[in-house]
Amino acid sequence: MVVLNPNNWHWVDKNTLPWSKDYLNGKLTSLSTVSSDGKSKIELTQVSSITGDSNVSQRKGKPICYFDLQLSMNVKVTNLDTNKDDEDDDGILADGKLEIPEFMHDESDIPILSQGFDAFDGLVRSEFVPKVVETLLKYQDDLIKEHSKDIQV
Template sequence: MAKMGEGDRRWIVEDRPDGTNVHNWHWAETNCLEWSRNYLTNLLCNKTLLSGEGGLHIKTKNLEKLEGEAYVNVRKGKIIPGYELHLILSYEAEAKDSDGNAVVLSTEGSVEVPYIADENAGEDPEIRITIKDDGPVGKRLKDAFIAKGKPFVFEKIREFVDAMAKGGPAKDELEVKKVAPKKSASGSASAPAATTTAAAASGGGVKKEEKKKEGFKTITMSEKFSCRAKDLYEILMDENRWKGFTQSNARISKEVGGEFSIFDGSVTGKNVELKEGKLIVQNWRFGSWPDGLISTVRLTFDEPESGMTVVKLIHTDVPEEDRYGNATVVENTERGWRDLIFHRIRAVFGFGI
């Protein structure tokens, strides 16, 4: 065995003199907290929301607080953002009389967003809106901010989330390697490419390789339940029972071609094939997935003996990343099936095994 420092230099990873992380092969982490503070300040502060409509004037003021952490990891050009932030934004509000001259009330308020996190990137966060004056005019101003300011804050937070998914302050530092065809001294394409082209032109049997569907995974699971197959089928197709064991809103059609919405609308889809007590085939789409992506869920029910049902799940075309660049979609989806669906059915309905 070679001694430390005496190995083949081709296998020794050294820091370049210029400090460059070539093609982002190694992990590179960028602290984004200060960048996030500046970015959100530009998005949220000193923005006029109402300028006299109904005698009301509302304008955002300062980013009073931004605490937590924000960072971006980059490796081989892959962006992995991470952040957990607590934000407080102040605003000023004023109400004038019907003539728009005399000021009836001038006050201030705050907007608190206690948890902006990468794990909830596809959802609007919790928001708390307060105002210093709790009288009738103050309540009117607060209601106006809720109607006008709340959507504004959500929109700007989504812009921040998108910016982080694209690399935040590290975006401009990413090295992109574009591989161009090598050219010979005469400027023509390299010999292999020319040979391939010529062979194709002469019908020389150049085979096209089938492209594999990259960036997607298939989830397979098998679960046993102490119940009849038809009972388990009914639980999965009944919206009231879904609401019961998931503690979330659900709307489920029991017809082929019918649509469904579960987990408060975060998952939507359509029934493709249904056989009572035997088979459920559905198209599933998560709201956090890139536009246009639809997966297929296939659930088969087998009752090898009375009172025992085996459910086999095949969930195909699950993207490896969501629209924000988070690479935990497959892991989270598999955990959701196990913990939020199958295990909760057992806990609520007592179907052991």
Template sequence: MAVLNPNNWHWVDKNCIDWARQYFQNELTKLKIGGQDEEYFCEISKVSQVDGDCEVNQRKGKVISLFDLKIVTMIRGHVSGKLPFEGSITIPEVAFDSEVEDYQFMLSIYKENKELSEVKPLIREKLIPQLRQAFQRFGKDLLTEHGNDIQIPEQEVQSQYTKGNQHESFANANASAKRESRARDVKSDHTTCRTTNSTTTTTNVGNRTTLHVEPRFNASGDDLFLALTEKPRIMAWSRGSADFSKCSSGGIIVEGDQFGLFGGNVLCQVKKLDSTKRILEMEWKLSDWNFDGSMLSVELHESPEHHETTLQANWKGVPVGQEERVLDNFENYYVRALKITFGFGAVL
């Protein structure tokens, strides 16, 4: 990043959200508790969502990081040496001014029962503290990686004031990074490194990103799946706004069907429908997107002991800048509508 800023005096900022997504994908998937051959094992399998703001700024030589992120991680493992499970951990806010005890964690185990619930205390005791430390390292690593990009080199700065601020900013960040690096080296025998690709891609229509939400419903998995796939029920929760004119003649949508919702504001094409596994995949787009839509994958995970079903929704290919609009519409027109229409849960 080229900078023309005499003496590093003026405000300069750099958007680092793509780097943050890759950073958390790399760092958090190293975290685990137990081992594959032990009675209890849990690892972070991937980071499915990193949304919010993340940037590095400087003025008068002083470099700071500003970020406010929501992060969703997927977990998997086993209990009692053989019973596998999957789930998620949602962290609503990871911010530049968060202290180590400020982070909140929403833990979900899919298809939870009495046996699977045994892993929750272990996750809270051993995995969540690792997440807290990783989030505390992020701000320092962000400055170390990107702080130099928004300043001219220290040797080219004439002002002693800004040069002092510049030196102090990186001295503090580097010292903290070295301490964290030494701590990680001590623990390296207990972690395995795994990396995956970034969740943001660039296409001829701009950057795309992924989204992930997990609303819960007081309903069986079968009832909820029917509400999402049976045409009369779709017509009920969409307030009669569904258009099935391009669908097959049956009472349930099938693979290949195209339909519109909410007066044509949402357009869908079914790519996969598996009623046994309760999986629904479709191309999904808002009507004013002048390009191919995102892919929406819906999986239902029922927990009979808790009398509820978790709807795991994942979008791939959502245009950057449209995230809040997509999530707000999904919450208001899908989740709330399903709960109100069929009594599938309380509406806040």
């Protein structure tokens, strides 16, 4: 038997973008919260786009990951207050997008841009965006845990 990579010393790469898309779609589309005043609900309805790179590698026997992703998400704010008339027929108060232009492996400060929320932008940023960030910060640990066991050759 010929050993081409003894003790996994040389680089071994695994493209994890397909897994990352499934993971982020599953984790993010289940996010919702009720505003602190109890008058509205904010929920992520769709991850409309995930692009970029995501890899788990092994070098000198140690698993490492690196990713640089761009995400676009649709979010809606719905009315829970039955006495308010600022809504359309479906109870939707605002329908907008959250954009993450750069979600990288070596940064915990994630820039998130919002558009289309009008008067509810502050509410989305203060009460919903932290939940998105909390979910995204779990991604790297889960990525390594899921893929480091099968990266060895």
